[in-house]
Amino acid sequence: MDSHSRFTALITVDIQPDFMPGGPLAVTGGDEILESLGKLMGSDGFGLLVATQDWHPFAHISFASRHPGKNPFDVISLYGQDQVLWPDHCVQGTPGAALHGALDWHRVSAIIRKGMDPAVDSYSGFRNNWDSEGKRPKTGLAGYLRERRITDVCLCGLARDFCVKWSAEDAVDEGFNVTVIWDATRAVDPSSDEKVRADLEALGVRMAVADDLL
Numbered sequence: 001m002d003s004h005s006r007f008t009a010l011i012t013v014d015i016q017p018d019f020m021p022g023g024p025l026a027v028t029g030g031d032e033i034l035e036s037l038g039k040l041m042g043s044d045g046f047g048l049l050v051a052t053q054d055w056h057p058f059a060h061i062s063f064a065s066r067h068p069g070k071n072p073f074d075v076i077s078l079y080g081q082d083q084v085l086w087p088d089h090c091v092q093g094t095p096g097a098a099l100h101g102a103l104d105w106h107r108v109s110a111i112i113r114k115g116m117d118p119a120v121d122s123y124s125g126f127r128n129n130w131d132s133e134g135k136r137p138k139t140g141l142a143g144y145l146r147e148r149r150i151t152d153v154c155l156c157g158l159a160r161d162f163c164v165k166w167s168a169e170d171a172v173d174e175g176f177n178v179t180v181i182w183d184a185t186r187a188v189d190p191s192s193d194e195k196v197r198a199d200l201e202a203l204g205v206r207m208a209v210a211d212d213l214l
C-alpha cells in the first residue's frame, strides 16, 4: 500500500450468514472470500474500515413472499423500476442477518445498515433504491467518509453483481476513487461477470485482487 493508505477506506459489503452457502439467499462461493476478507480487515493498509449490513424489517417489499403468486427471482415493476424479488433474507435481529461470526469486526468504525425502509430496497451502501417519489435517499455514508478525509474506497463482499456493483457506482458518483477487490467478491449470477466488470471499468473503477493490497 502507498503512503496515502490512511485516506483509503475498506468497505465490506453484506458479509452475513443469509448470503452464505446454506442461507436463504446463498451466493455461490460466498464463504470462499472469508479468508481473504479476514486478511484485508487485519491489514494496516486501510485508514478506515466500514461494513454494510442488509437489515430488513419483517415482510420487506423486496421479499417474494410479500407478493402473492410471485416467486423468488421474479422481476416486478416497483415505482417504475425493475425490482428483483428475493427469498426472505436478513430480517432484523435474526442470526442470518448478523455480521458473519468468522470475522473480527472490532476494528470496523461504522456499520451502515440498509434496506430498513419496509417499502424500499437498498443494494448500495450509499443510497437506497428508488422510492415512491422516484428518489434514491442517501444513507449518509459518503458524508461520513468525507468527514474522515477518505478519498479512496476499496469494496469487497457480496454480491458482486448487486450490492457491490451498486455501491461502487454510487461511490464514483460521490467523487471517490474506487477499487473493487474482484476476488474478494462473489456474484449471484456469475454469467453477469463480464458485463459487471465492463460497466464498472467504463466508470473508471479500478479492478484489483486482494494480494495487490496486502
Ligand SMILES: [Zn+2]
Pocket: 054, 055, 056, 062, 089, 090, 115
Ligand atoms: Zn436485501
